[in-house]
Amino acid sequence: MxxxxxxxxxxxxxxxxxxxxxxxxxxxxxxxxxxxxxxxxxxxxxxxxxxxxxxxxxxxxxxxxxxxxxxxxxxxxxxxxxxxxxxxxxxxxxxxxxxxxxxxxxxVDLDYDESTYSFASNGHSIYKTSANISIGCDKECTYCIVPFTRGDEVSIPLELLVSQIQKSVESGVVEVMLLGQNVNNYGKRFSDGSTKSSFTHLLKEISKIDGLQRIRFTSPHPLHMDDEFIEEFATNPKICKSIHMPLQSGSTKVLKEMKRGYTKEWFLNRALKIKDLVPDVRISTDIIVGFPTESHEDFLDTMDVIEKVRFDQIFNFKYSPRPNTAALSLESIVSDEEASKRLEEVITLHKIHQEELLHQNIGKTMKVLFEELKPNSEISGFSDNYIQVYVKGSEELLGKILDVKITGATRTVLKGEII
Ligand code: SF4
Known part of the structure; x- marks a missing residue:
């Protein structure tokens, strides 16, 4: 954002x-x-x-x-x-x-509403664009400063979004990234009098735009991942099959103290349903270790979720106390040394999963949107499920979506050949 x-x-x-x-x-x-x-x-x-x-x-x-x-x-x-x-x-x-x-x-007016403002056209890529679909956040996660810096959640009217994305597509864009603190809470409040809507409805409307080939979004909140949303995600061919599911903690007790609104079981149920319906899905997450009340058992719950879901990417952090937040008043039972140790354990387990998952792609064919020239006559782009893929090639491939046979993998990217 x-x-x-x-x-x-x-x-x-x-x-x-x-x-x-x-x-x-x-x-x-x-x-x-x-x-x-x-x-x-x-x-x-x-x-x-x-x-x-x-x-x-x-x-x-x-x-x-x-x-x-x-x-x-x-x-x-x-x-x-x-x-x-x-x-x-x-x-x-x-x-x-x-x-x-x-x-x-x-x-620094937190009540200022620019949800209907048409920004001058933006974008550093001619193939991809981003659009804020909502501003602010209505949640009260006890560790998070964002509601105090970005204010209450307001959705951007659907017509404005569609016309803005349509314009980008007319100038050559093929992929859009929809952005918001909680994208899948879209449509609960508009400031222009629009009637309530939903993220699933928005996805359906945006995918009607002719010429738009790929839709990405971040971040959805696990709490709002209802069946209707998951089914749309799984079956709409324009929706890219990568999803960010910010877990934060695998312990139901800590999730409650964080005010995340879901349990370990709910998160696992949603993640495993997505994996079941979309076998090639790539799931990323955020994890905080060392939340003030996180016991060793709580941390083991987090490790258990990591083991069961096998995330493709984890953004992991040690808890960082932030001003104005409710968690600031909690007395911590976790020493800094222990938090570092837990972070290291998360990183080590994730590295194993990451490498195994990446190598499973060797031999597969993936659709790649080529975006960037690299040294040694290589060009890179991203697969539908958001893995960076390198092939031999030059600028005539830029902006094209082509089939690539995957021939190799490093720890974080894939290598392949155009077929
Ligand atoms: S963590 Fe996300 S959902 Fe929670 S308050 Fe912060 S921005 Fe909102």
Missing amino acids: NSLDSEHLMSELKTHKDYIQTDNISDADLIIINTCSVREKPVQKLFSELGSLNKVKKEGAKIGVCGCTASHLGKDIIKRAPYVDFVLGARNVSKIKDIVDIKGAVE
């Missing part, structure tokens, strides 16, 4: 303020850091990064801080780094053109 926000910032500045992008920081008239605040480390890095940028920027160049840390720290950023020209929250992206010239501007 931050990448898409960055693209929106750039396209708004290009369209309304004539800015162009430079790769050379000392040429820049404007430098923007688009921040994350999900964990503590990026927040700490912000101020050292700002200090370095202030030293290398050309005279008179402006510096802006945008994104979730901007929402969270607001005017304190300028107090701490007075050379920062403006601060723009993650919920206020469309205001960039209005505040870029105002020294000291701070726009």
Whole structure:
């Protein structure tokens, strides 16, 4: 979502303020850091990064801080780094053109509603585009700062989404990524009076767009993975067969303390149903180890789910205490050393699964959308189920979806030949 926000910032500045992008920081008239605040480390890095940028920027160049840390720290950023020209929250992206010239501007309104705003056209790829289908989040996961930086959940009207994606397809795009904190909670609240809808309905409508060949989405919430959604995912040929299922913990007790709204059994039931209906599906997940109340038995439940689902990719983290969140007040029973040990165990088990799963693709034929030239006369792209595949080839393959016979695998990518 931050990448898409960055693209929106750039396209708004290009369209309304004539800015162009430079790769050379000392040429820049404007430098923007688009921040994350999900964990503590990026927040700490912000101020050292700002200090370095202030030293290398050309005279008179402006510096802006945008994104979730901007929402969270607001005017304190300028107090701490007075050379920062403006601060723009993650919920206020469309205001960039209005505040870029105002020294000291701070726009971090959490109630600001830009769900019906048509951003200037964005995109670094001519074959793929992304679209926010909702903004904000209504959940209250006890470890998460996002509801305090992105505000309440509002869905983007369906007609606006379809026309925006349609326009991209007319200019050559074949794949769309639908984005939201909880994409499959789509349609519960609109600010333009649209009647309630659902994510499954949205998927059906978007897949009617002629010329659009692939639909991806992230992140769905395991709680909202009802049968109707899973069946649409399994049977709609335009929906790519890779899915992110953020587990966070495999312990029902910890999931309750995290306020995730589902149990270990529900998660396993959903994941195994998807695997059953879509044998080639690729499932990724997020895991937090060392949540303050996580006992050794709770951690073993997480390992049990990993063993049963055999995720293709795991984004794993040690619990990071965040301001404003409910978990901040919990006294931790997990030492940092123990949390590191648990993280290591997750990584080790996952590496075994990852390698086995990847190697199972050797000999199969996959459809690959070619996107990027690589050294040694190679070109890479992604399969329908989101595995990076390398073949020998050159630019005439860019943007094409072709059948590839898989001939080999490294730890993270596949090698193949076009057939
Ligand atoms: S669903 Fe939970 S983890 Fe995801 S953004 Fe919302 S509060 Fe955070």
